[in-house]
Amino acid sequence: MSDRTIQSQKESNGLLQEKLPLKSKLSFGGATFANTIMSQIAFAAITFYYNVKFGLSESFIAIAWIIFAAWNAFNDPLFGFIEDKTKSKYGRRIPYLRFGAPIYGFLFILVWYPLIGRDQMGLFINLVIILFAFDTIYTIIGLITYSLPAEMTVSSKSRANLMIFGSIFSTIGFLVSFTLPVLLLTGDKSTYIDPLFLITMIILGIISALIIFVSSFYIKENKYTQIEETLGIFEGLKETLRNKSFIVFEIHNFLFLLAQTILVTAVFYYITFILQLQGFSSILPLLLFFLMVLFFTPVYGKLVAIFGLKKTNITSLLITSIGFIVLFIIGWTFITAIIALILTGIGMSGIFLTSQALFAETIDYDEIKTGKRRETTYAGINALITKPAISIANFIFLAVIIIFGFQRASNTQSATAQLGIMVGFALIPAIFILFSALAIKFFPLDGVAWNEQKSNLKKIHREKEDAYLKQIQEQERK
Numbered sequence: 056m057s058d059r060t061i062q063s064q065k066e067s068n069g070l071l072q073e074k075l076p077l078k079s080k081l082s083f084g085g086a087t088f089a090n091t092i093m094s095q096i097a098f099a100a101i102t103f104y105y106n107v108k109f110g111l112s113e114s115f116i117a118i119a120w121i122i123f124a125a126w127n128a129f130n131d132p133l134f135g136f137i138e139d140k141t142k143s144k145y146g147r148r149i150p151y152l153r154f155g156a157p158i159y160g161f162l163f164i165l166v167w168y169p170l171i172g173r174d175q176m177g178l179f180i181n182l183v184i185i186l187f188a189f190d191t192i193y194t195i196i197g198l199i200t201y202s203l204p205a206e207m208t209v210s211s212k213s214r215a216n217l218m219i220f221g222s223i224f225s226t227i228g229f230l231v232s233f234t235l236p237v238l239l240l241t242g243d244k245s246t247y248i249d250p251l252f253l254i255t256m257i258i259l260g261i262i263s264a265l266i267i268f269v270s271s272f273y274i275k276e277n278k279y280t281q282i283e284e285t286l287g288i289f290e291g292l293k294e295t296l297r298n299k300s301f302i303v304f305e306i307h308n309f310l311f312l313l314a315q316t317i318l319v320t321a322v323f324y325y326i327t328f329i330l331q332l333q334g335f336s337s338i339l340p341l342l343l344f345f346l347m348v349l350f351f352t353p354v355y356g357k358l359v360a361i362f363g364l365k366k367t368n369i370t371s372l373l374i375t376s377i378g379f380i381v382l383f384i385i386g387w388t389f390i391t392a393i394i395a396l397i398l399t400g401i402g403m404s405g406i407f408l409t410s411q412a413l414f415a416e417t418i419d420y421d422e423i424k425t426g427k428r429r430e431t432t433y434a435g436i437n438a439l440i441t442k443p444a445i446s447i448a449n450f451i452f453l454a455v456i457i458i459f460g461f462q463r464a465s466n467t468q469s470a471t472a473q474l475g476i477m478v479g480f481a482l483i484p485a486i487f488i489l490f491s492a493l494a495i496k497f498f499p500l501d502g503v504a505w506n507e508q509k510s511n512l513k514k515i516h517r518e519k520e521d522a523y524l525k526q527i528q529e530q531e532r533k
Contacts, residue, residue, distance in 0.1 A: 087221045094193050126186075313447060363501055
């Protein structure tokens with residue numbers, strides 16, 4: 056081992072030892088939990104809700120998602136730049152969490168109450184409007200929660216530790232966002248909407264908004280970034296797109312989000328028309344899936360410390376892809392579905408833990424190049440590139456089931472229509488995730504050389520913090 060490598064390890068052991076207060080970790084977890092619940096329930100259940108419960112045609116829903124994709128192309132980078140340029144007594148991130156939380160909760164509740172009309176055109180217009188409105192506040196809050204690991208920590212070890220909290224809380228959020236709608240919306244194949252579902256959505260909206268509001272008082276934010284002169288929109292966009300590590304991550308993330316979106320949308324069709332479950336049995340496979348995610352989160356945390364983020368992420372993607380293939384082959388009955396979903400949950404656990412941490416690495420590299428800290432700018436451009444995956448994934452799944460003869464008005468589906476649901480729910484996501492693993496293989500921020508640069512970045516942060524404190528002291532003397 057060279058002297059340089061030994062010195063690099065000493066610096067890593069010394070400079071990159073970061074300790075976040077437990078309340079900051081819990082606040083990050085809480086904000087992630089609440090954001091996951093509202094965003095995942097809304098974006099996952101809204102297609103099934105409008106299609107099966109209100110009777111809005113698959114064609115109208117597919118068009119609504121495509122129109123919505125155009126809004127995503129505009130609002131995400133815009134709010135990312137605005138949030139990075141924000142200067143207030145609360146900081147750059149806190150005001151949006153604190154004052155955006157009540158709006159977030161209100162719009163989440165409004166998702167389930169079409170106000171314009173119940174005919175096809177009225178439902179279509181209402182769906183487009185609520186997608187636009189809800190996504191705007193989701194973007195404002197989500198850009199921050201997604202980029203917080205980059206804001207709150209620098210070292211891979213510290214980020215992995217923080218992401219254990221994030222993964223556990225987001226997994227619980229996913230569990231709630233999957234199981235409650237499945238329990239309350241599926242089983243009864245009529246257009247009847249259980250009043251308990253609507254009451255539950257109101258309660259979840261209020262509680263989630265409150266959690267984000269309270270969390271905003273304990274989130275750690277780098278105050279020194281407010282004295283930095285930020286890059287202009289076009290210059291910032293150019294620098295971001297020149298970041299090779301970011302482009303590689305985006306290809307990987309786009310492909311994975313296609314698979315994840317199909318999963319959360321199609322699960323309602325899978326439970327209702329393939330497994331034909333209702334009551335508690337309808338959520339049992341999902342409970343086991345998320346128990347695996349929770350159980351293996353600390354396991355993957357240890358794997359990150361040994362093998363690094365990149366290798367751990369690739370391994371978890373491959374396991375997940377295999378799990379979906381197994382699901383397509385044997386997941387037609389209750390017992391065999393459980394086996395496949397357990398394997399898929401084991402893989403997903405690692406993806407949830409490592410994905411945001413890999414994203415944060417690209418932001419670190421950008422700061423080394425530009426000298427600026429631009430978390431939400433990156434989050435905004437990430438959303439610009441990847442959030443169309445939500446619309447595309449919904450369009451793909453709906454197109455597949457239409458081609459295979461799905462009949463929404465029928466309580467039972469033909470064998471061909473069931474095959475279409477399984478192709479959309481399992482086989483297509485398996486292919487997307489496999490290509491996602493291939494993409495991240497080319498991620499360059501890994502190894503000893505990158506650890507050396509990260510060590511230097513911690514020094515830069517200390518210098519910026521000192522400069523910020525000096526400026527504050529000078530202002531107080533005046």
